[in-house]
Structures are given as structure tokens and as C-alpha cells.
Amino acid sequence: MATIKDVAREAGVSIATVSRVINKSPKAGKASIKSVQTAMKNLSYRPNASARALVSKSTNTIAVLVSDVSDPFFGSLIKSVDQVAREHNKHLLIGNGYHDADAERESIELLINSGSKSLIIHSKALADDELIAFAKEAPGLVLINRYIPEISERCIAFDNFKGAYMATEFLINNGHKHIAYINSNHNIDDASDRKAGYLKALQDHQLAHPPSYSLEVELSDEGGRLGMIELLSKGVLYYRSGGL
Amino acid sequence: MATIKDVAREAGVSIATVSRVINKSPKAGKASIKSVQTAMKNLSYRPNASARALVSKSTNTIAVLVSDVSDPFFGSLIKSVDQVAREHNKHLLIGNGYHDADAERESIELLINSGSKSLIIHSKALADDELIAFAKEAPGLVLINRYIPEISERCIAFDNFKGAYMATEFLINNGHKHIAYINSNHNIDDASDRKAGYLKALQDHQLAHPPSYSLEVELSDEGGRLGMIELLSKGVLYYRSGGL
DNA sequence: TTGTAAGCGTTATCAT
């Protein structure tokens, strides 16, 4: 693997000059640029990322922690991140949290250790405290899909309460009086916040919400299907044809 | 960010000693180990991965290039890689090829530049020559789902021809005489190899294979569904009830 | 067992 030194020798200039043309410094002689460039080609030179990171105190990677790469939800998330990362010539360092606190913690540490200054973290298993501590340690860390008041400016999340409230109110405004709610049985804020939004909307409109109107199911297509079947077969709800 | 130097000062030893306990070198004094460890805790020291990589000439990352992270197929692939990577305390550096030759090339270069010595590459768009060149440059590069004779020991791939041959022969052995083939319209080896295997099996068993028996469809659930509909509605094939 | 010091490949400061 050719180093900057090799290129300098091959091009007959100093390494400082080589560094200048690599980094497109304005103070590089036209002649030098030329010879350095051909030298780089000849030796198929690649700047050493580690050395660069060491001196510049920042890698060109963006760390992303998700719960499970094989879940299409996270796949899409990663892909979106990658698309903007690519525009800035950065790679992604991926960590898997496996929906487990220990694994999440370990992954975040690994990601921080590896020198990424930008971290996009999707963590549901870790406690607020730990995440706050990490956020304090890493100024470029951002939480996605999670809201922690103490570090709100680092959080990007849905307003689940409001979303569920709006959806419920939308149905109410369309004349519905019996609205059921199928929720995920995941014990995370998303689930409880949405449920709360649903209940609040019903309450604000003086609609009843007997327990039989809501149930919790496995978070999957199949879970939702079974939930619907349960609601319909129990006679709690019934189809209403035409429009909303 | 505390450095090894800070730890050394705090622990009252030399940086060499600190380095030794970090790397669990056998020649580290019991007392030193103790004081260094508490010093590390106090300063919440994290070894600088770049510096380490620079001197040891190898990062602790495994690079993976896939066509599209948001595709569950690749998601599972990445997850599997991650699981063994995690056992070795390594992260994944992910590249997206986007089914495009330029993007694939660019990604591989980025991954190599970033210092990963282990590369798992899934490339369908790049030509053999380019991949061979990359393989030569990076001794730790491995091709997945692709077979290139010149670097066969670096390839991990299905024998698509044989697989299709076996599947076809299986049907033949079960008494079938009219066997259709719905293929992907992706212009990649996988598709043509499988098709060839299918044809060879028919030929070896002296079965007819009129053009109407095979067609190419979009690579998706819907594509396959439409393919079946076409075959059935054209009367090329028909259902046969019971067993194989 | 421990410390000193050279060196890894770059960048950036300072002269020239």
C-alpha cells in the first residue's frame, strides 16, 4: 500500500505538497499538481483513513444504531441515512441493538469508540439516564424515534399521542361513535402514548370506551389480523359499508 | 476525551504500561493493572480506534457491500454477518451498491480506503475484471453470491445451474412432463444459470421445452403472481390436484 | 516488570 511518502518521492516533491494537492489546497503549484496526480495514479495511492482521522480528530463515518437491520423498517431508515451520507462522502457504521439493553449499550460504546462524531441512535431498551449520559459525552449524537425532555433538542420523534388523537378525532368527525383500538403489546412509549391519545380523543368527545374496545396484539401483520378477527367475531364491532 | 497519556499520569505509570494492561499483555504488574484500571474508569477513557488502526494497520471493522439495505434479503444477510462480527467485537461498515456499477465501485473504494481489511462484497453490476482487481488489492475481500473462476477461492455462491437442475429433475422424477419456468427478468448470471439448469434437465430427460413454457417477469411477489396467471390463463399449464 | 523512544500516515504550522 503506497503512502504519501511514496507519492512524494515518485513525484519529486515533499509530502507537504502532496498533502496539498490531495486536499485541493489553493496554494499548490500547477506543475506539482500534475506530477503528484500522475504519481498517485501510478502507485494507485489511497489516503489512509486512520491517519487522517487521527490528526483531524474525526472519521468520515456516521454511526447508526438500529434494533434489527433485517427489519425492513430499519432497512429503510438506514437506506435514507445512507443516501444523504453518500452525498457527503461518508459511510455508515452500523450497530444492532437486538431490542436488548445490554446489546444497545455495548453497540453505542463500540460506535463511539470507533471515532464517529455523528451518531444516529434508535434505542428503546436503554433508560433515559443512560442515553442522556451518552448524549452528553457525544455532542453529535441524536436520538431517533424517542423523546427525552432533558435532551429534547437531540430528539427526533413522532408525537404519538397527537397522532393517535388526530386519527381518532378524524373518525369521530366522520360520525363514528364506536371506535376500537388495536395496539402493539410492545411495552414501549409509542404504544402507551398512542393509546393515551386515542382515549383522550374519545373522552374529549364524550364517547364511551369500554375495555372491550381495545386490545393488544403481537406487533406483526398476523397480530393485527388476529386482532381484527377477535373484534369482529366477538361482535364488538361490525363492518359498515361505504365511505368512512 | 482522555488519552492514554492522561491515564498514565493518573495511574502514575508510563503509557507503555497502560498500553499493556489495555491489551492484556502478560507482562503487566498486578499493582499496575489495578491502578491503571481505576484510572481508566475515573477518566472514562476510550482507546482511540484511529490511532490503534494506524499503528496496527487494521481496523476492527468488517465492510459489507450490499445492493440495497432496505431489501429484507440483504437485511438478513447483514444481520447474519453482524452476529458473527459481534462475537469478535467488530463493527460493520455498510455500503450500498444500489444495483449500479458506478455506485458499487465507489462504495468498494470507500470501504477499502476506510481501512477495513475484511470485505464482504455483493456485487452484480461490476464486471469480473474490476472485481478481480479489487480482490487482488484486498486480500481479505470475499465475493458473496457471485462466482468468478479466476478467484474462485474468494467466492461464496450458490450453484444456480445445479439447483435449478435438481428442482426440475425432482419434478420429472415425480412424473411431470410439462414443466414451466418463471424466471426473473434481471439480467444477471443467477437468472441465466438457473434457466440453463432447467433446460438441461429437460433435455437430459428428453422432455420438450417449447418457448411458451418459460417466461420472464419482474422480480417481485407481484411479478411471480402475474407469471402464474399468464401461464394458467394461456392454457399452457393446468392445475393437477393432489401431491406432486 | 517497567520505561524510553521510534514509528504508523496524515495534516498543519512555520520558515523559506
Place this chain on the structure above:
DNA sequence: ATGATAACGCTTACAA
């Protein structure tokens, strides 16, 4: 415009 050179944080002979 160009070249020495220190520095980045760490590992590893080599000495002691």
C-alpha cells in the same frame, strides 16, 4: 509555492 517538522494517540522493540 514549497519544504521541514511537530503533533495526533497508540503499539512495540529495546533497554534497564
